Amino acid sequence: xxxxxxxxxxxxxxxxxxxxxxxxxxxxxxxxxxxxxxxxxxxxxxxxxxxxxxxxxxxxxxxxxxxxxxxxxxxxxxxxxxxxxxxxxxxxxxxxxxxxxxxxxxxx
Amino acid sequence: xxxxxxxxxxxxxxxxxxxxxxxxxxxxxxxxxxxxxxxxxxxxxxxxxxxxxxxxxxxxxxxxxxxxxxxxxxxxxxxxxxxxxxxxxxxxxxxxxxxxxxxxxxxxxxxxxxxxxxxxxxxxxxxxxxxxxxxxxxxxxxxxxxxxxxx
Numbered sequence: 001x002x003x004x005x006x007x008x009x010x011x012x013x014x015x016x017x018x019x020x021x022x023x024x025x026x027x028x029x030x031x032x033x034x035x036x037x038x039x040x041x042x043x044x045x046x047x048x049x050x051x052x053x054x055x056x057x058x059x060x061x062x063x064x065x066x067x068x069x070x071x072x073x074x075x076x077x078x079x080x081x082x083x084x085x086x087x088x089x090x091x092x093x094x095x096x097x098x099x100x101x102x103x104x105x106x107x108x
Numbered sequence: 109x110x111x112x113x114x115x116x117x118x119x120x121x122x123x124x125x126x127x128x129x130x131x132x133x134x135x136x137x138x139x140x141x142x143x144x145x146x147x148x149x150x151x152x153x154x155x156x157x158x159x160x161x162x163x164x165x166x167x168x169x170x171x172x173x174x175x176x177x178x179x180x181x182x183x184x185x186x187x188x189x190x191x192x193x194x195x196x197x198x199x200x201x202x203x204x205x206x207x208x209x210x211x212x213x214x215x216x217x218x219x220x221x222x223x224x225x226x227x228x229x230x231x232x233x234x235x236x237x238x239x240x241x242x243x244x245x246x247x248x249x250x251x252x253x254x255x256x257x258x259x
Contacts, residue, residue, distance in 0.1 A: 061211060071174070075222050080213075080216030
């Protein structure tokens with residue numbers, strides 16, 4: 001499978017004190033470890049096991065993920081913004097890979 | 109106690125429900141008991157109260173591979189009083205654990221949406237732990253037409 005591609009939706013602008021909505025999705029097969037191949041052998045588990053969102057270095061939201069999260073993990077959550085800054089998103093794979101992306105927001 | 113007709117009826121109905129539940133439990137990996145243990149592991153042994161947390165899930169999910177669910181916890185989300193974590197469990201999956209969401213006062217509100225896998229018709233449970241240590245639970249049954257954990 002191709003390298004997982006993160007996609008996030010963050011408003012470009014907000015007023016100080018606003019609670020904004022953030023949508024994130026990363027392409028990933030989330031192999032649960034429960035499936036078997038044609039020979040009846042178990043396909044090893046390979047999932048994203050952790051997702052974190054920080055704003056200017058401080059944690060906003062994070063999630064410990066089990067195989068029961070659907071393929072292409074999707075998370076929608078909120079953040080209260082008081083200043084200009086950068087949201088950083090990180091997904092950690094079972095194999096240790098880290099996929100990340102950033103979005104900036106202007107707060108007036 | 110005098111056995112009235114009504115008593116007798118409710119007794120036999122109860123027995124029927126019991127045998128039905130027993131029959132359904134046998135094949136699956138996880139059980140409501142395992143989910144109950146996972147709840148206690150999350151709360152540190154505190155019995156969850158009802159209220160404050162709302163779990164939104166479809167009544168019927170045609171495809172168990174991707175079932176949208178949302179949690180919404182009533183909290184001011186201030187530094188002194190906020191929702192720390194919400195764990196999501198599925199009673200009938202091979203493992204009951206689905207995900208644990210961690211909020212901070214910077215989350216603004218304790219609301220989140222994701223998509224989960226359900227192996228069969230079962231209860232989905234969401235348990236919230238507040239910063240003061242209190243815990244709240246909500247539960248929804250989701251009927252699954254095509255299971256999401258096999259293959």
